[in-house]
Amino acid sequence: MNLRDLEYLVALEEEKHFRKAAERCFVSQPTLSGQLRKLEDELGVILIERTSRKVLFTPAGDAMAQQARKVLREARELKNIGQHFAEPMSGEIHIGLIPTVGPYLLPHIIQDLREHFPQLEFYLYEEQTQVLMKRLEEGELDCVILAELDGMEGFGSLPLYQEPMWLAVPRQHPEAQAKAVPLGNLKGKKLLMLQDGHCLRDQAMGFCFAAGVGEDVRFQGTSLETLRNMVAAGSGMTLIPRLAVPANRDEGGVSYRPVIDPVPGRAISLFYRHYSVRRPCFNELASRIRALMKVQLAS
Secondary structure (H helix, E strand, O other), X not given: OOHHHHXXXXXXXXXXXXXXXXXXXXXXXXXXXXXXXXXXXXXXXXXXXXXXXXXXXXXXXXXXHHHHHHHXXXXXXXXXXXXXXXXXXXXXXXXXXXXXXXXXHHHHHHHHHHHHOOOEEEXXXXXXXXXXXXXXXXXXXXXXXXXXXXXXXXXXXXEEEEEEEEEEEEOOOHHHHOOOEEHHHHOOOEEEEEOOOOHHHHHHHHHHHHOOOEEEEEEEEOOHHHHHHHHXXXXXXXXXXXXXXXXXXXXXXXXXXXXXXXXXXXXXXXXXXXXXXXXXXXXXXXXXXXXXXXXXXXX
């Protein structure tokens, strides 16, 4: 038994398909299948029921796959310990970002981070919050960058920046003429929102409900870009995070205006596992991102 065999087992348990599991592990299907048969022979139990239509894991297979995840996670931590003591700002780093942060934050920081930390090899992943936190907990990601929410106390966190939300309205909308829009001006109005699962939806709705602003339930966006195009089409208005606002605040049929009294916003932080030995690396990354965003958001 070796770690590679355990990787094959976990991949198959998650994919439930030999070809997909083999592709994920960058081996041929016969190689993966053969190694798993050898693992079954070594353990003396059947882990997988092989049928022509689907892959079924036996109770022994389920238990083995669950334990294999723990072993692989601990093996990665051992590797991280050695790397940390040798050179904390080197090697691979796997960072997760939510869709309402990644595309708008990364253009402002990624080249700078590469220049400042040339020995780090960045791998970036975009998923919704719950998926990222699960992957972080299971050791698949080193850290994640997302908006702070209740229930994240089980992870360590480093604050990065406070991001206000701006109002996006069609160019012909009356609020397009204002320098800033008091939140009270939107009382009784309806705003376009993202679908369930996006943390930005919950944060925006919290501010809106407190101010007497409702949701336009006729439509829910799958992304910020979808909402932006709906506004450009004259189909409503929405709240957009500051980093997603273009330099030209009247662009593409949309006008973007800051919201005041109060300013709706969100706190963006870097989260990591409490026991991670890469804390010095996270401290350096957070410090650099914090400095870059202080300049960017003040401009």
